[in-house]
Amino acid sequence: MASQLESAMESLIRVFHNYSCQEGDKYKLSNVELKSLLQNELGDFLGSKDPLLVEKIMNDLDKDHDGEVDFKEFVILVATLTVACNEEYCGGTPLRESTLMQWHLTP
Amino acid sequence: MASQLESAMESLIRVFHNYSCQEGDKYKLSNVELKSLLQNELGDFLGSKDPLLVEKIMNDLDKDHDGEVDFKEFVILVATLTVACNEEYCGGTPLRESTLMQWHLTP
Numbered sequence: 001m002a003s004q005l006e007s008a009m010e011s012l013i014r015v016f017h018n019y020s021c022q023e024g025d026k027y028k029l030s031n032v033e034l035k036s037l038l039q040n041e042l043g044d045f046l047g048s049k050d051p052l053l054v055e056k057i058m059n060d061l062d063k064d065h066d067g068e069v070d071f072k073e074f075v076i077l078v079a080t081l082t083v084a085c086n087e088e089y090c091g092g093t094p095l096r097e098s099t100l101m102q103w104h105l106t107p
Numbered sequence: 108m109a110s111q112l113e114s115a116m117e118s119l120i121r122v123f124h125n126y127s128c129q130e131g132d133k134y135k136l137s138n139v140e141l142k143s144l145l146q147n148e149l150g151d152f153l154g155s156k157d158p159l160l161v162e163k164i165m166n167d168l169d170k171d172h173d174g175e176v177d178f179k180e181f182v183i184l185v186a187t188l189t190v191a192c193n194e195e196y197c198g199g200t201p202l203r204e205s206t207l208m209q210w211h212l213t214p
Contacts, residue, residue, distance in 0.1 A: 003122075003147065004118050004121065005122045008118035009185065009189045011111050011112065011115035011118075013189065013193050013196060015112045037112075071197075075189055075190055076186070078115075079183070079185075082116045085120060086120050086123070
């Protein structure tokens, strides 16, 4: 049986490929695929803070504006968001009440 | 209900704090805590390739040799390992047969 950490790592790979295989290069996210991933997987969190955040993230990750984001760039985004959530948690917000857990409580 | 990606991010935070709270600074991993985390959460994978790998990772992460690893350094390690697993997967190894999934098949 996989450990909790191994399962989390596998989930990152599976989520990426669930979206990257939908069109074009199956190992990279097109702008359409990235937007779909962000909205479906992180939609409540990102949308609740800034309606333009998805567009900002897309522009930030897609440095050469070729409309593609590879797995490494995706992992950097996830790592950055997770570190931010952890800092909030360490700041005194219980994990069940932190931003990470509030994503689903946003109307 | 949390998305697969959100659950994975929460798991990273939970796993880190499960170990970091055991002794000393509760927001950092001591050498003992890091070793315990690596062996329990990634033991089969790391141990099967190189018996000294745990020590190497500890030395690599703990740049200032103060015996502590923070959450950001931990996430960088996880991200690096996940990117390596993904590259193996993209190289033609089916996910269920990749290194990530083989950790538990090692004697």
